[in-house]
Amino acid sequence: MRFFKINTMLLVGLISNALFAQIGVKHGSDDNRSSWGINPHALYVDVIAPEHGMADPHAWVQNDTVYVICGHDESWEGKGSFRMDRWEVWSSTDLKNWKHHRNIYPSQTYIGNQPNCWAGDITERDGKFYWFFSNRNKNTGVMVADNATGEYKDLLGKPLLPEGIVPVHPYDPEVFVENDVYTICFGAGTYYMATLSKDMKSLASEPKAITVIDEKGQSMKTEDKSTLFKRNGWYYLVFGSRYAMSKNLYGPYEFKGAFLKGGHTSFFEWKNQLYVLQENHDISAFYRGASLKPVFFNKDETIIVPKEDRMYPAPGRPFEFKNSTMGWNALGGTLISYKEGKLMGTITAKNAVVQSAPWLYTETKLCSKITLKIKNNSQAKELKLALFTRNYSKNFWSTETGQVDWSKQEWITIPIAAKDASFKIYTIDLNKFKNRNELLMQLAFQLEADKGSWEIDEVIIN
Structure with a gap:
């Protein structure tokens, strides 16, 4: 199964800013890794499994396979706030071709038949593989297998x-x-760390709160995962699009600022290059994907964030229907299908x-127009377009969109050709709204x- 798109412009930007460095692996290091220089062969992949709903990626490298x-x-x-019906196991031997x-x-765990398959982490110990998983934001469990x-x-x-x-919700585990x-590190707002026992099903130490200090010397709150x-x-210590650094695993950590743009992260070393898998909004904020990005460093050990970096699919959003309907549907009066x-x-x-x-979650300030490539095999001589927009809010994720009442939205009308024999391109200036x-x-x-x-x-918002 082959799903990849390499962003060469971003890669050029990354390489032009990168400096030589010694880099360790995702799950720890003895600080004797090989010397990494500027890597012209490092890959950037927009979405490793497009139009699939992949979220919360967690990587482990074993025998030249990730x-x-x-x-x-x-x-x-x-339909609901982050309803996740299962976890999936994928692998790749080249970071381009991914196999499911x-x-x-969740019914294979104590969770039961609930769409609560939130973030986790995979690790290996003594020939066994362990999957530490979240039961939504309630608690954390662990599964075991004989192979990855x-x-x-x-x-x-x-x-x-x-x-x-612990005083916070004990979910979103990371194993270092x-x-x-x-x-194991877990929680949100304040992270906690503890040592796992040899059996990997109990703790060998009491959880300890991890402090992250901001630029004013004050303790700060952190995101989940x-x-x-x-x-x-x-x-x-990376959380979403921000990170902190420390000389001690248990901190305190000094907040450094912005990381690469995106959601939940997972780091791994591949052919002497550090990579991050980072959650994106492939189709929407509730139907996500995972981007692959190389990570480079400044001389002071801080992380380079290139000007070209963005969270896919920003600044706009492409609907190219390469593999599916991409969630488009009709509210009566039109039968929808997908073909080729x-x-x-x-x-x-x-x-x-x-x-x-719904939930495209695209910043309108980054967009100026919408382009449609359409073949109109009807008598229609007009095309009408409407947008549903909203503002950021404190309780943004706890509020459902529901079905939009399109009769209350502003519609823009443009002339189009009727009974087309071929596709034509039409552009709507967003300033008209x-x-x-x-x-x-x-x-x-x-x-x-x-x-x-x-x-x-295709429908392209740009």
Whole structure:
């Protein structure tokens, strides 16, 4: 199965800023790694499994193969806040071609039949592979397998890190290995660390709170899903698009600022290059993907964040329908289908609304126009387009979008050709919309016809 797109422009920017460095591996280091210089062969892959709903990637390298266990977003319809119905096991031997091996379902654990498959981490010890997983933001469990691809079985039948073990929610585990000591880091707001016992199903030490100090010398709050790696005696604590550094695994950590743009991270070494798998918004904020990026460093050991760096698919959003409908659907009046890289519709009633997946989460300030490549096989001579936008808010993720009432949205009308024999390109200037909030969440279109058909090759927001 082959899914990759290499961003050469970003790679050039990365290389032009990179400096020679000594770098350690994701799960610990003896600080005697090989010397890494500027690497012209380092890869950048926009989405390793496009249009799939891959989230929370967690990597482990074994025998020249990188294994990834990730969560899977249940639906691109945005039915609930981060409903994740399973974990998936993938692998690659070249970082370009990715193979799906198996699914791990919550029913195989103490979670039961609940879409709670949140973030975790994979590690190996004494020939066994361990998958530490989140039961949503409630607690953390652990599974075990004889090889990286599974089959994984619940090791305890109950949480390893139950609710109440620390003052914060004990979820989003990260396992850091150094000198045969396995340290688990978990939580949100404040991280906690503890040593795992040899049996990997209990703690050998009490969890200790980890302090992150901001530029004013004050303790600061952190996001969920910590990740760790070590390089030249420095421990790097990464959380989303920010990071901190310390000379001691248990801190305190000094906040350094912005990391590469994106969501949850996982670090691994591949052919003498440090890489990060980083969550993105492939189709939407609730139907995500994973980007692959190389990581480079300044002389002072801080991480380089190139000007070209962005969270895919920013600054805009492409709908190219290479593998699926990408979550587009019709609200009656049009039958939607997908064939050979095209979104297709048969019109059965006038003014049928066709809408994108919700929760596009695209910053409107980065976008200026929408381009549609469409073949209009109907009598329609007008195309209408509407946007649903909203602003950032404190409780943003706890509020559901619901079904947009498109009759209350502003519609822009443009003329189009009827009964097309070939695809034509139409562009709508976003400045024509009078009221645009900070985030573009969803868009919709209508063809002014009551019969006929249409095909769309692509919709590009840029």
